Amino acid sequence: MHVEGIVQGVGFRPFVRSLAIRLGLAGRVRGDVNGVHIEIEGALAGVEEFLTALERDAPALSDIERVTVVSGEPAGHRGFTIAASDPSGLRRALVPADTATCDDCLRELADPADRRHRYPFIGCVTCGPRFTIVRGAPYDRPRTTMAGYTLCPACAAEYHAPGNRRFHDHTAGCPACGPRLRLLDARGADLCGDPIACAVTLLHAGRVVAVKGLGGFHLAVPAAHEHAAATLRGRKHREDQPFAVMAADLAQARRLCTIDDTAAGLLTSRARPIVLLPRRPGAPVAAGVAPGHRTLGLLLPYTALHHLLLAELGEPIALAGGDVSGEPIAHTDADALTRLGGIADAFLTHDRPIHVRADDSVLRPMSGEVTVLRRARGYAPEPLPLRHRVPRPVLACGAELNSTICLAAERRAYLSQHLGDLHDQDALRAFAEAIDHYCGLSGIRPDVVAHDLHTGYPSTRHALAIPGADLVGVQHHHAHIASCLADNGDSGPVIGVAFDGLGHGPDGALWGGEFLRADLATYERLGHLTPVPMPAGAIRQPWRMAAAYLRHDHPGLAVVRRNAASWAGVLGRADAPLTSSAARLFDAVSALLGIRDTVTYDGQAAIELEQHADPAETGTYPAAVTLRDLRCAGDLLAVDGGDLVRAAAEDLTAGVPTPVIAGRFHNGVADAIARACQTLRQATGLSAVALSGSVFQNALLLEGTVERLRAAGFRVLRHIRVPPHDGGLSLGQAAVAAARDRA
Incomplete structure (x- = not known):
């Protein structure tokens, strides 16, 4: 059988092996460029139960789109094995989004007896970075930025132990063999031996600390510190736009905002987005954090590093993107030191490379539903299902502000993470890199390129320069409505x-x-x-x-x-x-x-x-x-x-x-x-x-x-699932181009 969907990087292959062994079946499972391939044989009743349980009991982070089953003669397998992935063929495997640190890992993080106690990069097969570290498909350690870390004997034993939470965990590591944390000054020199403790001391003193997250750097100050918030705002030249606020846990968050069950579910979800929520009167947040706003952009920690930092600090932090005046966020140490050196007093960083930038996602509960205002970390690159088949692969290049790109093929639309505003060369370079990366991950080579009618948009100029594709110009507001239709699985009129x-x-x-x-x-x-x-x-x-x-x-x-x-x-x-x-x-x-x-x-x-x-x-x-x-x-x-x-x-x-x-x-x-x-x-x-x-x-x-x-x-x-602003425009352009192709 062949399983398509989000079935790589989510513990699916270990799950298949455990299920087969429990049912007394033989065979093998391996990843390929289209998903997961399974060969299973044994008693008919066991095989039928396997087929039922495969979808019913699949790992929580997986999303099975299709299972294709073919019957054949038994091959005589002995036992059940996980075989090496097959990287050949046209790539169509789906890469999962980054996922917040799970409860099991947090328990280990807090356990003094555990060898990963207070390890900032703790993770397992169900949590941690995925999209931001993936270089190619299928999703295996050699095709991630973890490739340079050789597992120590203890981690290797877990990696190869069936039933272990880190069985085939491609982000596996520990203090002995995994990524390491550092605290640097603005020249790139180490500041002290305990990066978290020293960073907390600096924050308490009102200093600005750049923190490397999953998708790039944030600039952090204590949320209640008036002078620190004003300093960050002045150095960043961000006069009025609100900062986000990260609270240590839901209890601390409730002291800042009114949080109902819907909001609590969003804040604690595996995506850990920023959620815009009503601010409580008298909330201990500096006036400079969100001037003139009755709401706060609230989020909870989504990495072990954030959990450790917030626990030791003992108060929420205000976060601004690691950029200057709307540029793409810095995601390498060298870039951060160069661009943020005049803003941050110190850099809490690590040596695990980020391959793809990803801002925090932003959601807002409105009119009894939840609207995505920025779709990025935690959601991209997971595809959106389309109601109608796309006849020929489409690339849609979006607009100029709140830029995204969209690739569409078959019945899937891959909407990129938020790419920012295409005002400068760094942003345009990130835009072009996103197109290349999504084409590489999805295996889509577009025959049709959709674009806005505004020839002054950099995205339109990029589309018009692509050779060999059929160009489709889409009126801006038609693309908006088509985006809403595609978001709702509706065809109109x-x-x-x-x-x-x-x-x-x-x-x-x-x-x-x-x-x-x-x-x-x-x-x-x-x-x-x-x-x-x-x-x-x-x-x-x-x-x-x-x-x-x-x-x-x-x-x-x-x-x-x-x-x-x-x-x-x-x-x-x-x-x-x-x-x-x-x-x-x-x-x-x-x-x-x-x-x-x-x-x-x-x-x-x-x-x-x-x-x-x-x-x-x-x-x-x-x-x-x-x-x-x-x-x-x-x-x-x-x-x-x-x-x-x-x-x-x-x-x-x-x-x-x-x-x-x-x-x-x-x-x-x-x-x-x-x-x-x-x-x-x-x-x-x-x-x-x-x-x-x-x-x-x-x-x-x-x-x-x-x-x-x-x-x-x-x-x-x-x-609901894509932004109403220009961040959703590329989905609408792709939907229009596909519909015209079907006509």
């Missing part, structure tokens, strides 16, 4: 609501607040937010959008003009392009309320507007939904976002508190979406709505929109 920053429309305009009729292969623009001029510099200075929206205001609104002296120059320009962007609408109201006139990171104005809003507010600002002739094709309606801005301005003039105004604005957007969809249902007969785009990272908006749509009788699709 649906009413697609794509609300984001900017994307090129085929008419040359800057789209971003779109209502589409869409399936996987095609789309039609049915409506949009009423376009307004977008002044130069508006993305970084949201007050310019407030000026654009209130350009025809009446004299009574003069009091709300922020940066009034500059308005004339902004509004006097006749060359400002029109945009229907929903993100720019949120920017305008954020600036209007004095929350954010300028931004230091993408989406900041809208994020802080959500954080500022009163979630209990029930008032709603009205927005006109203008309907055209239903007999006409395309552009049936327009939603006037300007009505919402003017209503907010009038309330501000009247002295209404700004959290109330922000709450009414959010309700007004949700209400306008629901009314527009009801109008489009009458015109199209469609009763399903797909919500996608970066604006739907906003929990207050998403929950209000979903509630109203469901109350109106719609079936609502929203993102």
